Amino acid sequence: MNYTGTIKLKIKSQEISDITDGIEDIVKESGIQNGICNVFVVGSTSAIIINENEPMLVQDLKDSLEKVAPSKEIYHHVENAYSHLRAMYMGSSQTIPVKDGRIVLGTWQSINIANFDVDDREREIVVMIVGD
Amino acid sequence: MNYTGTIKLKIKSQEISDITDGIEDIVKESGIQNGICNVFVVGSTSAIIINENEPMLVQDLKDSLEKVAPSKEIYHHVENAYSHLRAMYMGSSQTIPVKDGRIVLGTWQSINIANFDVDDREREIVVMIVGD
């Protein structure tokens, strides 16, 4: 058995937005009790990140990525290389178990989308659940 | 068909521990011959890492993460920002194929849990297998 849902949202440049509720709704709609949920963002300058969405920590992540893939550096891919690099370090999808009809997440784990591009974007997230 | 197992272990701060055997046992119990195995750690300061668990290399990983997300830096999220950051760079889950009743791993690939938190922890890892 499988079920797909889509989340679309407008997201500012460098914003990191919590989409856990939207994913939980799709899992509930699916009726799947046990299986695997894959959350994939369409677009090569965005990432899906599982962690605590706490404003101070989100700022720390932005500061850390600014050191690892600086926005001001000279790159070969001139437009937005740092956006792509940040997306690669964080990853374009996350996969989570579904148990007893719910995604398994710790108290401080939420599922977030990051838009690392230089502009605001409308992003599409595909949620695919496989199980029984 | 799906099957879930759980691994619980006590793990020291900054320890990286090999859980391959525990996962292989769960795959065997499942009876699933071919499918996908998702290994997910509950908790936002831990990560699941697939690589060689060789003490010298583990030290190199710790040294590398100390540069990327330093433990001594001043962060906005004061308690343990570096623990969260390291977890985000490594990722809270890994997904692996199951073929002929066994997880597919190269000779030097093992599945490890890392506890990046400032304290020792008891951690729970959910292993979910979907297939036939």
Added chain:
Amino acid sequence: MNYTGTIKLKIKSQEISDITDGIEDIVKESGIQNGICNVFVVGSTSAIIINENEPMLVQDLKDSLEKVAPSKEIYHHVENAYSHLRAMYMGSSQTIPVKDGRIVLGTWQSINIANFDVDDREREIVVMIVGD
């Protein structure tokens, strides 16, 4: 329902090679219309990366990884620690939704294998699809 395919290729040291077409062929062969596709590289010095395979950007990624996990540094794991570290930062697998018989990818997203080892290698990639 599940289906496995294997991609084998010769790949130079530090090369990043697009394997999207090979994966799409395996998904088509599988006949699976909706589900999840797991792409896993066997070997602890390789990674699977989803992003744009544009030569300038690939150079930027190599430059970035050279800063994060430098090839010239002194490591404890002497032979090829930087190869393992780069593989850990990028990840040894990627998981993608399959919808209407095709993997879901954005216009600029391709699936790539990176060989971070110090030598050229022959690499095996296992593609496992689970769904209906």
